[in-house]
């Protein structure tokens with residue numbers, strides 16, 4: 418496994434990416450940074466490359482991959498017609514953390530990219546390394562998050578190598594990613610677009626541009642099967658069980674004390690504003706309540722941190738479900754396997 422850093426040469430751009438682009442063109446798989454999380458990229462037209470992506474991650478075959486493009490030409494190469502609302506969103510949010518589900522053009526992409534669906538998820542990442550790599554490879558790049566299936570998504574090159582060393586051709590290191598949670602997945606094949614996965618572009622921001630949109634009922638109700646295949650799998654879980662606590666800080670501390678009384682080692686995950694309010698074995702700061710983006714940016718690193726601690730149980734505060742808070746809570750609920758204790 419080789420790791421190249423992004424080292425920008427102002428005149429030459431990113432010369433080291435040429436090697437990574439060659440590997441992609443030869444249907445090898447390479448991890449690269451995007452503005453959300455690291456992706457595990459492969460030629461989206463190649464069955465062989467796509468097979469390697471699923472294999473390295475241990476990803477179920479029914480979970481389709483997002484195709485990353487660097488130009489509108491590439492988008493038009495893989496989709497049929499783009500609805501007006503989708504065009505408006507592309508003008509406003511691309512490049513950026515918004516994946517659009519569109520009708521795919523038959524016979525262009527490897528059929529396993531879309532897991533047999535008639536639609537394709539496409540986005541243009543807002544990261545100079547990602548865009549340059551896609552351009553240099555000359556093909557649309559299929560890329561799921563570059564983690565082992567089920568683990569927290571990677572936001573650093575180290576996270577990627579912790580999971581995938583020995584299973585992939587290389588990693589392009591672009592430093593820590595900025596947004597920290599994955600792209601918003603929006604189904605644009607219906608008259609009123611539907612959020613299938615909350616992410617980097619908030620519902621509020623989307624509605625400010627195209628008016629009211631819907632959310633997949635499965636996001637609020639576990640009994641409903643999600644429209645996005647990937648959303649049904651457990652995900653992001655640390656090794657020790659994680660439980661979300663909703664209520665006052667006094668209530669939270671009572672729960673900590675109950676577990677401690679059972680002889681358990683307890684870690685708490687709390688915003689820095691509340692860091693002095695708890696007594697536990699370990700305390701991990703999640704970021705600032707005054708700036709939920711800071712919680713999102715380090716969320717997956719925070720979840721991975723617990724695996725280095727000798728803990729029996731992790732208790733985490735909940736966050737307001739506005740703006741990026743919606744994506745944060747979606748990931749935390751999954752990481753907790755939907756375990757939540759609510760103050761009466």
Ligand code: TXA
Nearest residue numbers: 453455456481536537538561562599600645646647648
């Ligand atoms: O920010 C991101 O989106 C990152 C970076 C690397 O771009 N990628 C990412 O990919 O999160 P992945 O594979 O971990 O998540 C893709 C999600 C899954 O929930 C999948 O089911 C859904 O998008 N998806 C992909 N194609 C779809 C389609 N045609 N219809 C419905 N859902 C789709």
Ligand code: MG
Nearest residue numbers: 561562570599
């Ligand atoms: Mg993923």
